[in-house]
């Protein structure tokens with residue numbers, strides 16, 4: 001396992017170097033969201049120009065998303081387009097002007113309808129945004145000569161698969177939720193555009209991101225709020241499901257390295273932690289960090305949920321110098337500090 005290699009000092013992990021030494025212009029879709037806004041912070045800190053496209057989708061409150069990017073709104077190197085990726089004409093007309101003003105060095109496409117459970121209620125909407133919307137952006141890239149495209153895919157594409165830990169070579173043709181099939185759709189259409197039109201397409205399969213600004217629908221965020229209020233937390237199943245929780249800052253480093261990647265024209269790369277933790281254990285750790293006991297409301301397992309996610313991250317390590325360094329414990333502390341400072 002990678003972690004064992006790292007312990008033995010055999011890791012290939014290294015700090016990646018920016019080849020975009022000059023100020024570049026990046027398009028970040030979904031840049032007002034949880035993961036996107038952290039990436040925007042980093043790119044702005046590095047001195048680049050950043051254009052964010054986000055429709056402030058009502059899945060969770062728009063004011064949270066506005067707050068995520070608030071610090072940049074008055075900067076001359078930052079632009080925000082409140083737009084839907086399904087609006088093809090809008091992309092061409094409004095964003096096209098931005099691309100003509102200063103070409104985008106890369107598109108980092110994170111906008112999506114996120115979440116497995118809500119996708120079960122809205123399969124068409126998920127497909128429309130996550131698969132068709134991705135194609136719209138690829139068309140935009142094709143029209144404006146943008147050669148680097150980084151796509152947020154998901155561990156959920158692996159479905160129920162016992163070949164653990166999951167590596168990128170194993171078959172993923174049996175998705176079990178509309179969310180996962182929509183992400184697979186994005187990966188597949190990306191291959192077509194890389195093959196036919198020479199766009200370098202890097203699909204990053206994120207595994208359970210944790211940290212400040214985490215989406216309010218995700219378990220850690222939901223649980224923490226309820227535990228702090230003394231309310232019971234809904235736990236689906238017997239607590240034996242496992243997740244490969246990955247600190248958002250580590251994921252951002254992986255995305256940033258993918259933006260620089262100049263190898264083959266198409267890659268799929270896991271960004272996980274290689275260390276799954278069972279739900280019962282997660283709750284215990286959260287209780288320790290918050291200093292309060294949880295009251296558990298035990299409910300039946302949810303359709304579309306996976307029993308376990310577990311990333312093999314050797315490819316990310318080899319191609320991107322990726323090496324997650326923030327433990328679950330530290331990630332929970334950072335999240336809790338942020339949550340309690342924002343509620």
Ligand SMILES: NC(=O)c1ccc[n+]([C@@H]2O[C@H](COP(=O)([O-])OP(=O)(O)OC[C@H]3O[C@@H](n4cnc5c(N)ncnc54)[C@H](O)[C@@H]3O)[C@@H](O)[C@H]2O)c1
Nearest residue numbers: 030033034035055056057084085111112152154206208209
């Ligand atoms: N958070 C995770 O653990 C995780 C895991 C796997 C994959 N992902 C993927 O990573 C990406 C970012 O996830 P996140 O957790 O930051 O979610 P998020 O919901 O916080 O961010 C997604 C952003 O996309 C925007 N958006 C949604 N529909 C849009 C549309 N039609 N047009 C324009 N913008 C739109 C939303 O307003 C939001 O700001 C998503 O593609 C998600 O599927 C996330």
